[in-house]
Amino acid sequence: MQLESMYQDIILDHYRNPHHKGLRDPFDAEVHHVNPVCGDEVTLRVSLKDVNGEPVVEDVSYDSLGCSISQASASVMSDLVIGKPVAEAMTISQAFLELMQSKGSRVDGQPDEGLLEDAVAFVGVSKYPARIKCALLGWMAWKDATAQAMEVAQ
């Protein structure tokens, strides 16, 4: 069955034990995103720090209600971006978006594991268009919050 190809063990692990979950202080920006089709929602905070003049993601904290894909994706996202320079994290975000839009063409291929690390586990989601928004919910919230945090910094 194809279910296992979407619901890989990594995803189910993150769903049962989400990383970095919970809203924390201090933060530079907070956003609230919703998927109107299903009612899944996420409140997400970002705090940035300055390292040698470059913005770096210090913390991402979030609270959310949603399906296994949306929860696991937010968890994996937080692992991937925390501690990284914003520019690098944005590149990872773009790579993930492209993976989601690949329409299953990369399921049997070699997604860029180096860049995406655990996020490659979501490659199966690209075959189920209805779930793409689930996987992207946390990422879109992080991008929005980070953009707002960068504006505040300037």
Added chain:
Amino acid sequence: MTSVHLDVEAVRADFPALARTVRNDKPLIYLDSGATSQKPAQVLDAVRSAYEQHNAAAHRGTHLLGEEATDLYEGARATVAAFLAARPDEVVFTKNATEAVNLVAYALSAPGQNPELQVRAGDEVLITEMEHHANLVPWQQLCERTGATLRWLDVTPEGRLDTDDLDTMITERTRIVAVTHQSNVTGTVPPVAEIARVAHEKGALVLADGAQSVPHQPVDVTALGADFLVFSSHKMLGPYGIGVLFGRAGLLEAMPPFLTGGSMIEVVRMEGSTFLPPPQRFEPGVPAIAEAAGLAAAVDYLTALGMDNVAAHEESLTAHALDALREIDGVRILGPDTTKDRGGAVAFEVDGVHPHDVGQVLDELGIAVRTGHHCAWPLHRALGVQASTRASFYVYNTHDEVDALADGIRYAQRFFSTG
């Protein structure tokens, strides 16, 4: 288990879509008729035949084909009217139920029209927490446009409509009460006739949302007591693109048009225009004769089955579903626990498994259900739920399919290690 009310095997044979296989070559188990129904060959044939044999612009011209197209359209109107025990001039064809609600909401706020109908600042509009967005958002908009106050009846924890305070919730300032005739989430059938009685005593109009009732139970507009009833063709075996507004004849006569243009005018001059009497007043543009023919064929199909039989068959499936789901640990059914005043929509939660994930597993097994808030977000909040999974039944569903649903839910629980 076979049905004593319908020859379900014979019915299923009429529906080409049910022959499909879906994921993993599994046969389709379609439990999403609350979203849209499948169509029997008789409806598809009627639509095709309208285009092949009788296609012309109705109500216009003097040629034979035009006459046939007109007969088709007006014949469909008469068929729908008879189905509701209404008069043909009380049946307006719209695009769907949603448009029909918007038509009424607009008519109550159109400036300079019949003052008796017009809603003003300080007036009240009463709806319920149970409504589908189609019978909710237009009323919010009406209140925003006019300065009227929106009030609503609550939903009880059991998923019934709280009518305890009906006498105080409907006041002398209430202009219209809009209420569902059957919930698309909990299946609840509120006491519309009783609500109408109280509303009329206080001089308020009543609009009933029949999108989930007209397809599934016998509806007589006089017995129902509502001034307006709306429903959609595509939820009752008919094609998309056509719906119905029933309006008491005297009422429609007093209402201004909603969408204007050709077909609904009497005289047009550059300085201004006058409009036809209802129902034509509310039917702008070239009539959708093929869609009307399809809807008429759907009504004929349902009439041949007998709406009492349709309702009894669904009650039997719903009772089976409620029993089967009640047996599963960790499953919570939303809404009434019995089939009394409750139709064939069964929405439920599965502990520890989000509706999307339940739906995904069921999809893998060939079972089509709906997940999310089903266009009834406030209802979900009122029931304390973020989102739900909904199975909805119709004439072509079987008891075996209900068993498959229950098995699928257990499988989802095992897959996510909660069962």
